[in-house]
Amino acid sequence: MTNVVLVGTLDTKGVEYGWLRERLLRAGVEVVLVDTGIIGEPRVPADVPREAVARAAGTELSELRAAADRGAAVTTMARGAEATLLRLHAEGRLHGVLAIGGSGGTSIATRAMRALPLGVPKVMVSSMASGDVSPYVGSADITMMYSVVDIAGINSISAPVLANAAEAAAGMAKAYARAALDRSRPARLGSGSRPLVAASMAGVTTIGVDAARERLEELGYEVLVFHVSGSGGRTLETLAGQGVFAGVLDLTLSELADDLCGGILTAGPDRLSAAGRAGVPQVVSLGALDMVKFGPLETLPERARYRRVRVHNPSITVIRTTESECAELGRRVAAKLRAATGPTAVCVPLRGLSTLGAPGGPYHDPRADLALFSALREGLRGSAARLFDYDTHINDPSFGRAAADRLHAMIGAVSAAA
Numbered sequence: 001m002t003n004v005v006l007v008g009t010l011d012t013k014g015v016e017y018g019w020l021r022e023r024l025l026r027a028g029v030e031v032v033l034v035d036t037g038i039i040g041e042p043r044v045p046a047d048v049p050r051e052a053v054a055r056a057a058g059t060e061l062s063e064l065r066a067a068a069d070r071g072a073a074v075t076t077m078a079r080g081a082e083a084t085l086l087r088l089h090a091e092g093r094l095h096g097v098l099a100i101g102g103s104g105g106t107s108i109a110t111r112a113m114r115a116l117p118l119g120v121p122k123v124m125v126s127s128m129a130s131g132d133v134s135p136y137v138g139s140a141d142i143t144m145m146y147s148v149v150d151i152a153g154i155n156s157i158s159a160p161v162l163a164n165a166a167e168a169a170a171g172m173a174k175a176y177a178r179a180a181l182d183r184s185r186p187a188r189l190g191s192g193s194r195p196l197v198a199a200s201m202a203g204v205t206t207i208g209v210d211a212a213r214e215r216l217e218e219l220g221y222e223v224l225v226f227h228v229s230g231s232g233g234r235t236l237e238t239l240a241g242q243g244v245f246a247g248v249l250d251l252t253l254s255e256l257a258d259d260l261c262g263g264i265l266t267a268g269p270d271r272l273s274a275a276g277r278a279g280v281p282q283v284v285s286l287g288a289l290d291m292v293k294f295g296p297l298e299t300l301p302e303r304a305r306y307r308r309v310r311v312h313n314p315s316i317t318v319i320r321t322t323e324s325e326c327a328e329l330g331r332r333v334a335a336k337l338r339a340a341t342g343p344t345a346v347c348v349p350l351r352g353l354s355t356l357g358a359p360g361g362p363y364h365d366p367r368a369d370l371a372l373f374s375a376l377r378e379g380l381r382g383s384a385a386r387l388f389d390y391d392t393h394i395n396d397p398s399f400g401r402a403a404a405d406r407l408h409a410m411i412g413a414v415s416a417a418a
Helices: 014-026 050-056 061-067 070-090 103-115 158-181 203-218 231-241 254-261 274-278 323-338 366-380 397-417
Strands: 003-008 030-035 096-101 122-126 143-146 196-201 222-227 247-252 282-287 291-294 309-313 316-320 344-349 386-390
Touching: 003 014, 003 070, 003 103, 003 158, 014 030, 014 096, 014 158, 030 050, 030 070, 050 061, 050 070, 061 070, 070 103, 096 103, 096 158, 103 122, 122 158, 143 158, 196 203, 196 231, 203 222, 203 247, 203 282, 203 397, 222 231, 231 247, 231 274, 247 397, 254 291, 254 323, 282 323, 282 397, 323 344, 323 366, 344 366, 344 397, 366 386, 386 397
Parallel strands: 003 030, 003 096, 096 122, 122 143, 196 222, 196 247, 247 282, 282 344, 344 386
Antiparallel strands: 291 316, 309 316
16 A cells, blocks of 8 residues: 655645545545644544644644744644654655645645655645745755645646646655565665765866765765755765765865855855764865855855956856965864764865866965865864875875775774674
């Protein structure tokens, strides 16, 4: 049996959820309908009523109604929906999730979706999906569909959109259910025959990271490469914290430079923290800390226009990090790595941190690089993290292979000690 869970407010969207339930049943899946409404009466009966969702969040529906605080109620029901979906998944009653809504309904449903494991089908039809969806998606594999019109009845526009969503959710749920039953295929991320390693990469570090990836694959690993685009770094951190990886090869840290200098591709202040907290072996380098990324040239902040500016592509403009910024980045990297509870090594490419920072390149600045290296060295003094210098550029294939071999040795040592 394949189950798709519908989660949403059955007081304001009950007609639409009833229509979706019938569409899913015709598509050959069973439906579990979870009600996250608060005020009005549900327009269709729920399999998991709103009272049960509120209790899953540790409160009573009557208390939420009495408080008359919509924001607090939405947050509470989102927490209850999260607990409910996790329970249904643990019970084997959830093979996919589908939800519809505006800003409130999308907030509730996507919080619950983000809590589910990677690979569980998650479809969100939302009137908010044509804008910035990062607060809703986070680092989860949520499929966002724009509703085109507001979700208010079944009409000539909403019907085909919702039908497509229902068919997509049903198809994905069936495939997920089959994979879970097929013991010859991994049922979840990290359950395959090859241990997983995460690697971070940008266009300006591709050659070195590719060499490392190829070497790790020769050694028997499956390598997942994350683009350091902000969302990529956040996803790497999330999965590392979940213990998915046998090791992390974090060779590209430009998101830290964006976080320090106000660039657009920051992954937040917690970047380069999760593997250390989880005790996962990690080999770290300093790739692309010689630059900060902004949007198109015409959007470059005034304060950055006097710097060494480079148009990376029509969407991305970069500036060179200064000597003082590099010193601060060295201190920040060292502080994060000092806190690591697992084996940690830092590989320092003395001849440059990116294609732009190579000798003869527009961002080649030995003094700024030295400020980075010196601050890092001083910050790691007396810590368990080990630092290794390489008289190479980060994109020298020999550097990538050496970093990969070092991570392999660290993973092997941890396995042998277990």
